Amino acid sequence: MRFVQEKPRRGVICNYGVTERFKTGYVSVDFVMPLTAENATGLSLLSGVLSRGCRRYPRMDQISRLLAGYYGASFSITASKAGEMELLSFSFTHLDNEYAIDGEDLRAAMMDFLQEILFCPLIENEGFLPDYVEQEKVNLADKIKAQFNDKRIYAAERCKELMCAGEAYGIHEMGDPETLKSFDPQSLYRFYARMMREAYVVISSVGKDGGGFLDPLAERFPDRPGAMPETEIKGAAGSAKEIIEPMELNQSKLNLGYRLGQTALENGAACRLFNVLYGGSATSRLFMNVRERLSLCYYCSSNIDRFKNVMFVSSGVEAAKYEEARQEIESQLAAVAAGDFSQEELDHAKIYLIDSIRSLSDSESALASLMLSGTLRGVLQTPEQEIGEIEAVSRETVIAIAREAALDTVYFLKGVQGEQ
Amino acid sequence: MIQSKVYTCPAIGGAYEKLIHPSGLTIYFMKMPGKARKAAMISAKFGSINYAFTAPDGRQVTVPNGTAHFLEHKLFEGEKGNAFDFYAKTGAKANAYTSNDKTAYYFVCSDFFEDNLEVLLSFVTHPYLTRENVEKEKGIIAQEIKMYEDEPGWQGYFTMVQGLYQEHPIRRDIAGTAEDIYSLTPEILMDCYNTFYHPLNLVLAVAGDVDRGRVLDAVDRYFPARRELPLQSMPIHEPDEAGARLVERNMLVSRPIFHLGFKDNDTDVDGFALSQKEMEVEILLEYLFGKTSPFYSELYETGVINSGFDCWYDLSDYFSFCVISGESDDPKAVERCAFKHIKALIDGTPDEERFREIRNGLYGALVMETDQAYGMVNRMVGNHLNGAETFDALEALQKISAADMRKRAMGMFSEERSCLSVINPLKEG
Structure with a gap:
């Protein structure tokens, strides 16, 4: 390849x-x-x-x-x-x-x-x-x-x-x-x-x-006049805003938006690794605790946008369990920020991510989108190069990313019973 | 002694092997040299429709809706921890699903294939059910049920199935209600396990650049001996006509969502004939309702349907029905138009050129899938449980004529065997 x-x-x-x-x-x-x-x-x-x-x-x-x-x-x-x-x-x-x-x-x-x-x-x-x-x-x-x-x-x-x-x-x-x-x-x-x-x-x-x-x-396209568009990256406002909207639903949806910091921006591989460890896999902190340990939900996961340097957590919960679920999501992030995770957990996250990247080479569209996102970011990396970077990520960098993650917005779509 | 048969497809230079292990387990093995991705799936012929059965000790057992699905969740639990704790060490992406007629457990990985296979086989063969871990799962599954209750696409589909069928156990909810699952106990789950998770009722499929000998070694360890299985035949009685021609519900949707189903009660087809039937129906659906069809152009260009339109065939050993689905302000116009084009095909002569294009397209899609490890294990398992062989479809495609397709239309579609479900907007979205 x-x-x-x-x-x-x-x-x-x-x-x-x-x-x-x-x-x-x-x-x-x-x-x-x-x-x-x-x-x-x-x-x-x-x-x-x-x-x-x-x-x-x-x-x-x-x-x-x-x-x-x-x-x-x-x-x-x-x-x-x-x-x-x-x-x-x-x-x-x-x-x-x-x-x-x-x-x-x-x-x-x-x-x-x-x-x-x-x-x-x-x-x-x-x-x-x-x-x-x-x-x-x-x-x-x-x-x-x-x-x-x-x-x-x-x-x-x-x-x-x-x-x-x-x-x-x-x-x-x-x-x-x-x-x-x-x-x-x-x-x-x-x-x-x-x-x-x-x-x-x-x-x-x-x-x-x-x-x-x-x-x-x-060659059918003439030279382009401008530069590649850029994404503006902002820090979180002082305190997080909380917005609750009611809707006639059986299940409520809880979403948390975070702004990531400078360490995440400069260390793409570490940022992805942090996400896998925190909420991006079926062995993550969020899955193992919010779902498996506390039985609060069927799904609870995080995802990151590396262009915008933000992270979102989403889960489907009982309306009455809003506080409990939110608290657990936040305290799991605090635990990662405090370095309260084992070397084994970090190694597992690396293995998980490396396995995913290796699998990319079996999908043409996945390889093409890897080339595209690399081009948009200005760093074209093959799967092998990405794997090398992930292997080298240190524990300290992951901790720093978690520590710099600032909660910006909590959105709760609250399920309420209908009037009929 | 292991029985083995190799199936080849010369056109694509591909092959897979089907083995019957001494324990009774059926194994499919497809070598994919040079591919990074590897996949394995093990599936029990046990789904939501198997609600009443005879346990190995002779007792007649009836279980609540949602039992097969609940057991699927619980087989991820072991004495030494959760299966995900083990998969964490290897980086595999593992999951499972339960449908009307089967429960399947699988993983996809690029590294540590053999370790992952150990995890898969060990968890599926060693249930670990305690009062505590069964209780713990109820909260999780209750949320899964609630999530589906709010999904109009799923609700519309299931409402259609319940309208289409009158007595068939496919009418039973796969996940059950909260009340159903709160009544479950480890004993009920073990009755199901002991009855249905028997090697003769299981199939394992492996695909990728994997060592065949090591796969068989692992199977030897987890499936040591042959046991007898009291045969579970499940008589299904289903009247020919649909239970209802129209079923409606209200939910929070932006525009009405429709599902139009056509059932066919001819489920006694097996082997090559089944593959041929499946391919005939796939071509037929594309011919009548696909993007190249006059039906699609007519409704799309007049704004009756939009690009969210889809059609597919649901086939199992126990049922066979087609679905067309989408968003429309006038679902009855979609239904009228569908029957108009069905009648035109049956009364007229098929467009041979369009038929050939569709057949080529389907062939190309199947060939491309033979590169995908997960796609192949899923297909091999599904076909086996239905009583078919995967490569038969490629061969059947070369035999099917436009006349076969037209004849299939006569058997597949009738107004009496169809049901339209509509999810109407509850209030302004």
Whole structure:
């Protein structure tokens, strides 16, 4: 496994993950823009509209049939956020040519198809097709609303939004209904043209090929005018804010948002290790205590965002057990901060994380996203290099990360019985 | 003596081996040279539908809903600690699940495979149930039950299943209610364990770059001798037609969520015929309702459904039904449109070209899955418990014609055997 990075244009980066492991090939193109309401909404809407068709394949069923005919090649366009960046990602997976029954060149066909989608959209009157834009606006509005259906995700997003109100990070990756209303076929087309001109471009391939084959694609993008978008990192405000919202639910959702400190920011490997030890695995402090020892919940876990340098803890609990669960979550963090964990626990966390990283090399999309996040962070590391860093993490660094973690926001979605 | 048979798929250069261990345990072994990820799964043919049975000592036992699932949680407990304490030393990602018809325990790892296999086999073969640890689990599972009570997707699906079936034990809730699980005792759980966690009722699957001899050595140690198993046949009676054509509930959702189910009571199919049936239904669903279908275009372009739409086939030894599901303000229009396209296929001639594209697509997806250790152990275990062989599907795909697909549509879909469930918004989201 090796990673090769080329920069054929300013702001256009090509990554190659070279490996013989797969029966398939994978390519993705990511456009990176700063996270603003306009960009999040616009890129999310574009993911829908561009999926509908292009000049050569104007209907969705034509695209689906094309992909099915290429032995079930998959293709998707998705918008997502990474720290305070919004990404629009075009990716495909295809069967290697050697497995094609009639000897087709599947990779060439898919590269060709990708470029049709990217560069030759369906246009009329200097805008996208009004029908497609209208329908996809309705779909996106639906999707934004449908988040409410999964209360676990809803509560986690609400906590993020409350903690980072006024920061770009508080903007949802799908954008918001108000900004969505402002897009019409022409303004969305102008937005698309701006993305094609200005957004940072990261092209990644995973497969047997070591380099060069992405060049014809990369060269179609002119030099980018600006720098890679940055994420602003803030410290916690003096005391934590607590927000309790009632809803007619059987189970309450408890979410805690933390700001991490300088040590976490400078030691990515240690930060991930801290998360595994504290709440990121089925052998973590949170799982073993909040669930196994106290039987307070079915799930209780932590996750970190290394771009924004924040951590979130989430759990589903009985409304009456709010105080007890919150206290245990906080006291487990205090225990890690006090160094109250064994060398064995730390070693286990290392083994757990190393095992996960090793497994990445079996998944093309996981390798591609590792290259992408490395590129966005400015440090491209292979799984082997990441493992080396994790092995070297010291106990003191983990303690320092826990000690610097500051509780910012507690969000409790409180289950109450209905009136009917 | 170990009986062994190798199944190969020349088209992909892949093979796996099926062994019958002297204890009666069935083992699937698939070598994946050069892959980092390794996986093992052991599964008992014991799920929520097995609520009444004869214990090995001849007693007739009836257990509350949620018992199989509760036992799954408890088999992670051992005299010397929790299974997770052991997996912690190796870094494996371990988990388990219980469905209507099976309980499966598995891990995925890249290192220490043999240690992990020891943990898996030792915990599944050594139940450790005490009053205290059974009590402790009740709080955890009560929260799991409450979580599902608030999940509209699951509630909509299960409401549909209960409408579709009239008498079938699939109507029983997998996790049970809080009341069900609070009535459980170590004795009830051990009755289930002694009846269903017998080598003849278990299947183990291993995939990855793993040493075959060491896997068999470990099995020898944990499954020393053959025991006889009083055969548990479970007669299921289910009337042909659905119990209800429409079932509705209200929950906190942004837009109505629908599940439209079609049951087929022809569950006496095994072996190659079953794989062929499964592939016919998979192609059929994609042909009728997939993204390349006129049905999908028609409803998507008019905004009746959105990209959250999905369709799938639920197949087991005990049941067989198709589901189409999504969000819609007009679920009845979705139902009408579905039957319109089913009728058009049955009354007309299938589009051969689209049929072939779908068949190719399905073939490619199955080939890609043969690279995935977890995907393969899960598939080998599931197929075995249903009475099928995994590679048969690849062979069947090459035989199926558009006419077979059309014929399958006639058997699979009828209005009398369908049920529409709708979760309506309780109030403005």
